[in-house]
Amino acid sequence: MIVILYHILTEQIVQEKYPSKLLHNVVRQFAQLPGIGERTALRLVLHLLRSGKENTLEFSSSIQEFIEGIRFCSVCYNISDTEVCPICSSGNRDRTLVCVVENVKDVMAIENTQQYKGLYHVLGGLISPMEGLGPNDLQIIPLIQRIKEDEVREVILALSATMEGDTTNYYLYRKLNEFPVKISMIARGVSFGDEIEYTNELTLGKSILNRTPFDGSHSGS
Numbered sequence: 638m639i640v641i642l643y644h645i646l647t648e649q650i651v652q653e654k655y656p657s658k659l660l661h662n663v664v665r666q667f668a669q670l671p672g673i674g675e676r677t678a679l680r681l682v683l684h685l686l687r688s689g690k691e692n693t694l695e696f697s698s699s700i701q702e703f704i705e706g707i708r709f710c711s712v713c714y715n716i717s718d719t720e721v722c723p724i725c726s727s728g729n730r731d732r733t734l735v736c737v738v739e740n741v742k743d744v745m746a747i748e749n750t751q752q753y754k755g756l757y758h759v760l761g762g763l764i765s766p767m768e769g770l771g772p773n774d775l776q777i778i779p780l781i782q783r784i785k786e787d788e789v790r791e792v793i794l795a796l797s798a799t800m801e802g803d804t805t806n807y808y809l810y811r812k813l814n815e816f817p818v819k820i821s822m823i824a825r826g827v828s829f830g831d832e833i834e835y836t837n838e839l840t841l842g843k844s845i846l847n848r849t850p851f852d853g854s855h856s857g858s
């Protein structure tokens with residue numbers, strides 16, 4: 638009874654607050670985005686309304702095209718418009734090097750340094766018991782497959798210096814150690830503890846060049 642009353646009341650508040658259900662629906666969608674409160678969401682939606690029908694339809698259709706057309710590269714699992722991403726299909730990359738990262742933002746950060754000419758492997762997350770993410774939720778089996786089948790000679794672990802990053806590094810080390818590949822890890826310097834995507838480009842570039850062999854004995858601290 639109380640619950641029903643609550644719903645009736647909140648529905649009334651909502652109707653009073655928003656002159657239009659359509660407006661309220663869009664505001665609700667925007668407010669689901671990280672860092673966007675309802676007030677900001679309303680400001681953005683009203684901005685779209687002011688910017689005209691054509692601009693707003695272009696905005697919404699670009700989201701639709703993105704979500705319908707985007708895929709993951711079948712080799713490295715980076716976000717791609719094509720079956721195999723431009724990095725994996727490029728003839729100018731060192732195919733013996735594979736840099737293991739957590740997500741697409743890390744690939745972008747490392748590419749921005751212009752210091753790395755190898756390939757990538759995007760795990761799609763880190764092992765995190767707290768978030769219920771285990772090795773099977775990540776692209777680890779395809780990584781092992783690449784090491785078995787491709788010409789990979791060195792795997793560079795470029796995961797963040799967090800507990801999850803360290804756990805994942807150690808898990809990968811144990812899995813990859815049985816293959817004849819060199820396992821190294823990006824140097825962690827002044828930016829220790831930072832997510833790698835936030836590390837400045839110069840530091841990140843250097844940390845890839847100054848990578849150290851990973852022997853499984855250091856936990857990153």
Ligand SMILES: [Zn+2]
Nearest residue numbers: 710713722725
């Ligand atoms: Zn790729």
